[in-house]
Amino acid sequence: MANKVVKIGLLGSGTVGNGVQDILFQDSQELEKKLGLRLEIEKIYTRSPQKKPWFSSLPQKFTTRPAEVTKHPEISIVVEVLGLERQEDAKNVANYIIDAFRAGKAVVTANKAVLASYGEEIHRAATEANRDLRFEASVAGGIPIIRSLGEGLLPDHINQLYGILNGTCNYILSSISNQGKTFESALQEAQKLGYAETDPTADIRGYDTRDKLIVLLQLLYGLFVKREDVTTEGIDHLEKVDFDYAQQKLHSNVKLLGYIRRKDNDVVARVSPIMMKSDHVLARVDGALNAILVDSQYCETMCFVGKGAGAGPTANSVVSDVVSIAMGHHIQRRPIGFQHNKLLEEKEENKYYIRFVVKDRPGIVSEILSYLKENMVNVDEVLQLRHSQEERTYFKKKCGFTGAADKILPFILTVEPCREIPLRKALDGIKRQDFLLTEPVVIKMLPSLPDVVTHQV
Ligand SMILES: NC(=O)c1ccc[n+]([C@@H]2O[C@H](COP(=O)([O-])OP(=O)(O)OC[C@H]3O[C@@H](n4cnc5c(N)ncnc54)[C@H](OP(=O)(O)O)[C@@H]3O)[C@@H](O)[C@H]2O)c1
Structure with a gap:
């Protein structure tokens, strides 16, 4: 008997979208053997199909109309991997996701910026449509942190979380700390190596870390906060001299962390550079890696380290979400809102x-x-x-x-x-x-x- 076929639609064919196509076109037979079902890309939305690597062999799969993906009668899972050229695009992308739910599809997204701005509407649309929403790739790229927090640690109570969530910042800070570079030359090098965008503002001002932290707050506590409510500091005011003092006088290192501290229903969440002892596990995570340290009631402390970006790791996370939905796993925690949706001022000394x-x-x-x-x-x-x-x-x-x-x-x-x-x-x-x-x-x-x-x- 032939295996069941699950049809997938892609919104976006950039770094991540092309990575997803590579996995699903090249590894389809191996995946089918592992899963006992066939995952098949039916349509891919992009504005410029001719420029895409898979277009010449599979031109019929491409469309320039998003509705051909979100409303396609045979597609059951929509994968949203669009970039945002302008912040205003976030609303359109959120609407594509909501349209897909209304058309009865499950959705996988890698888009922390859209979840940070329109997470409440998107989660509500998923609940109303009774369809799965997955977003593993939106935080820490290839590290399965969403699944770990949303399923693996579901019975536990997460009291603290500290994350190196932006590889660009970690690369810059490691270059200053380990190689004695100035901030400017570390940033230039990160740009040359493709770790930093030509406009690095979202990374170095901490906005990208903040969006990921907001996604984690939604997942962990059903807390939907506005971006401006998360106090956010970046790294662009730090200098080599700060790392000299940290190392030589204080035996410490500095990392940009997004952190969450919770006590009962009171939650503090912030993004800022943090000075920690040099032998701390997070202090030793260098280069473009990401890391998340979780402190919980039952499992106590654990740390996840790995690649937070790149076509391979991110596409792997996207496809693992697709697999999970296709296999009918519905366990992931759904956000259950607190009574109030406010973060507290940090009171701790x-x-x-x-x-x-x-x-x-x-x-x-x-x-x-x-x-x-x-x-x-x-x-x-x-x-x-x-x-x-x-x-x-x-x-x-x-x-x-x-x-x-x-x-x-x-x-x-x-x-x-x-x-x-x-x-x-x-x-x-x-x-x-x-x-x-x-x-x-x-x-x-x-x-x-x-x-x-x-x-x-
Ligand atoms: N890259 C990573 O390592 C990584 C890691 C984790 C999460 N993510 C997330 O994954 C998503 C995709 O990232 P990416 O790196 O693949 O981005 P990308 O390489 O810049 O590709 C973006 C895709 O979105 C399309 N697009 C951009 N603006 C659009 C608009 N206004 N209307 C319609 N289409 C538009 C592009 O269009 P065309 O096809 O028409 O050129 C392209 O297909 C983002 O949400 C990102 O935050 C990326």
């Missing part, structure tokens, strides 16, 4: 690193300390490295300082655990002072982040 670059003159440190004292922020240490002429000249150029380079002085303070609000108040006062050449750089220090101990000393 944390240690902070503050880096200053000043025009040297007597009394600067005592002026800074007086602002901190006024706001009840206790200083832990004042630290200074020996700065080379080259470094001072770098800051002279960067700050447009017209005086002599040896008048430029970088130094840092660390403060004892305090709330962020009084610290920010103190900094508002400090920022008005004429000795500052750049805005102070503040990095949250989490020396006791939950960790996975992989080796015993």
